[in-house]
Amino acid sequence: MTDRDKVVFNTMRQPVNNLRSGLADTLTAQIESGDLKPGQRLPTEQAIMQATGVSRTIVREALAALRAKGLITTRQGLGAFVANDPTTRSFSIIPNDLQSIDEVLRVLELRMGIEYEAAGLAALRRTQDDIDRMQDRLDALDKALEEGGYGAQEDYAFHRSILVATQNSYYSRLFDTFGDIMVPRQWARLDKMTAVERKRHAARMRREHHAIFAAIRDREEAAARRAIRTHLSKSAARFEELRDATV
Numbered sequence: 001m002t003d004r005d006k007v008v009f010n011t012m013r014q015p016v017n018n019l020r021s022g023l024a025d026t027l028t029a030q031i032e033s034g035d036l037k038p039g040q041r042l043p044t045e046q047a048i049m050q051a052t053g054v055s056r057t058i059v060r061e062a063l064a065a066l067r068a069k070g071l072i073t074t075r076q077g078l079g080a081f082v083a084n085d086p087t088t089r090s091f092s093i094i095p096n097d098l099q100s101i102d103e104v105l106r107v108l109e110l111r112m113g114i115e116y117e118a119a120g121l122a123a124l125r126r127t128q129d130d131i132d133r134m135q136d137r138l139d140a141l142d143k144a145l146e147e148g149g150y151g152a153q154e155d156y157a158f159h160r161s162i163l164v165a166t167q168n169s170y171y172s173r174l175f176d177t178f179g180d181i182m183v184p185r186q187w188a189r190l191d192k193m194t195a196v197e198r199k200r201h202a203a204r205m206r207r208e209h210h211a212i213f214a215a216i217r218d219r220e221e222a223a224a225r226r227a228i229r230t231h232l233s234k235s236a237a238r239f240e241e242l243r244d245a246t247v
Helices: 016-033 045-052 056-068 101-125 128-146 152-164 169-182 195-217 221-246
Strands: 072-075 079-082
Touching: 016 056, 045 056, 056 072, 056 079, 101 152, 101 169, 101 195, 101 221, 128 152, 128 195, 152 169, 152 195, 195 221
Parallel strands: none
Antiparallel strands: 072 079
């Protein structure tokens, strides 16, 4: 590794699920700080492996995550380079970002900040068309849960309909940037649940979503904020229980 390509890494001794995100975060921070400059070549995969102690697979996954975010580019036979204009790229969350339950919890924390305000605005501003749309999305979610599915896409569509009801398009545009990765149901582990547990889970999800809908429909601003916070807080608590059970 030459001085021109030098990057300071710490040897990574994190849980396997966090190694990729840890390396990606390190590189991202050095790009954003200017330590790695636009057009600069990154160290080789082998050099990064030796500096960090991680496997080649982890290195490649981390570089793929940076490439997906537009922070780096690759040139055949030459390696990876910092993008010419990395600071103007849009923020995004991609599937590879959610490699551990701790990362899922961070997304839920982000959602709480966004959707708490959005639910209150939706209660104040929603139209009948908004209510009809939300009802359709809620019915679709109910059906997916009753059939034993994860309902991730239906859940995302329902929450997006709340953002649309704010009459502020920036809310829904923000969610569109993330897509249904904002509803990380791959960690729900429904296949590990008994029939009784799955039925209880589905009933709980329906109850929480119906409470949100009812508050917005009835123009109850405080109740809408309270319902969305309760829903996302309980989701976070369930993920924390799952994380602690797998430690």
